[in-house]
Amino acid sequence: MMKIVSGNSNRPLAEAIGAYLGLPLVKATVKRFNDMEVFVEIQENVRGQDMFIIQSTSFPTNDHLMELLIIIDALRRASAKRITAVIPYFGYARQDRKPGPRTPISAKLVANIITHAGADKVLTMDLHAGQIQGFFDIPTDNLFAGPVFVRDIKQHNNLSNTIVVSPDVGGVVRARALAKRLDVPLAIVDKRRERAGESEVMNVIGDVAGKSCILVDDIIDSGGTLVNAADALLAKGAKDVSAYITHGVLSGGAVARITGSKLKTLVITDSILPTEAVRIAKNIRVIPIAPLIGEAMGRMNREESVSSLFE
């Protein structure tokens, strides 16, 4: 039988997934000692069960990661049959290569720790780089928010005048896949510093004049990438600019930067628990992701294919 345990990072998402699957969350305590050590107690029998832990490793990243590890350990020691770490937003994913000498590959380290703690499988979504799947030596499914975004884009846009835009060269594969699904053209914002000491120039590759632009990305953190790209597109005559970004990290003054920008709408998922500021922001909309994750979990439990969810 499958059972769901929630960490503290996004309990409303865990509850929504539970509701989708018709399952209550396992009774468990995930709390702190006075010195902030994490303590976990699973308060019902899980012996021989197919366990799913829902925990995005979002801010505060290290605390939420530690909670995930300790829940895995508690379940393993309680003789769970199988433990799947459901990590809708996988923190540390941006540290997936050495950007310079003597720097870490922290995404690989985190994958190692999760595996060593005792996870048998990982379910995640829109990994910063698909190759991170290979950092785990246990089965790892990487869901795409793309199909959910496509449905929403079709509801809210006139596709005959729409163009999908990658906000940087690194995101072209992701943007191209969305443009193909929507059967619309693709443009790219190419940020360049021609000479050291000179300011960056935003070149737009593709004709966006008079078009409704849809920027796509995996993560919005400070919002700098997005707002700069939106300004560059409007300077090239774009009619309006919206954005679809899977993980709303939105740290620091990001929400104020978005609300103060010329962006028509920013659409994110609830892979990371939206703050109050996000919920009330006039140009940010949050799409629920529980049905996609819940469907994948149900299929994993029944040993069915999840690949049709990628389409």
Ligand code: R5P
């Ligand atoms: C970078 O490679 C990612 O795909 C995002 O573009 C980046 O993390 C966004 O960061 P920020 O919102 O701080 O510009």
